[in-house]
Amino acid sequence: MTFRKIILAVFTIFAAQLLAAQVVFAAGSSSSTEASAPQSAEFTAGKADIDAGKWEAAIAAFTKVTVAEPKNADAFNYLGYANRKMKNYDAAFAAYKQALAINPDHRGANEYIGEAYLQIGDLKMAEQHLAKLDDLCFFGCAEYTMLKRAVEDFKAKQS
Numbered sequence: 001m002t003f004r005k006i007i008l009a010v011f012t013i014f015a016a017q018l019l020a021a022q023v024v025f026a027a028g029s030s031s032s033t034e035a036s037a038p039q040s041a042e043f044t045a046g047k048a049d050i051d052a053g054k055w056e057a058a059i060a061a062f063t064k065v066t067v068a069e070p071k072n073a074d075a076f077n078y079l080g081y082a083n084r085k086m087k088n089y090d091a092a093f094a095a096y097k098q099a100l101a102i103n104p105d106h107r108g109a110n111e112y113i114g115e116a117y118l119q120i121g122d123l124k125m126a127e128q129h130l131a132k133l134d135d136l137c138f139f140g141c142a143e144y145t146m147l148k149r150a151v152e153d154f155k156a157k158q159s
Contacts, residue, residue, distance in 0.1 A: 040065060043075060050078055058082035059091075066098075073102040077109040084116050092116050105136055111143035118154045126151055 039047075046061030062079035069075060080095030096113035099106050114129035130151055133144040 040068070042068070043072075046075075046078060046082075050082060053085075055082045055086045059086070059088075066095075071102055073099040073106045073109065076102065077106060077112060080109070080116070081112050084112065084119070089116060089120055107133060107136055107141060107143040110136070111147045114147045115150050118150055123151070123154060123158075126154070 042061050043065050046058050046065060049055075049058035049061055059079065059082045062075050062082065065072060065075040066079055076095045076099035080092045080099065083089075083092035083095060093113065093116060096109050096116065099109035100113070103109070110129045110132050114126040114133075117123075117125040117129070126147070130144070130147050133141070133147060137144040
């Protein structure tokens, strides 16, 4: 086998693994960049409330989770998300900032806080989190793509 064929084979395998990882992520894996830990019943209930659009119930569930697990960045991220959906921006920003204090590389929290900044009209801060995601997602990721699209939509509406 020639050197060129070996390089092509290695690249093909790498690309297939990257695509498989993105498919798994899109199917509902954790938004954290770390391996998923077992989730509590309250976390699972809160996630179901998020999926059903039951924002107040999700806030109640994830508030309990964050009290019981103060180092759970995913729980703070979801707490921020539910608060943002209720337009409780102060609570949303507090939760996202806590998630990022726990894990500055949390892709979901970086995406969602960027979207929250757009909702209050702060393009500069949204772009800072987009840049962070660009650094984190060397080969791209769903969070970067979603925030990039939101920033582009925001800019288009401003024109």
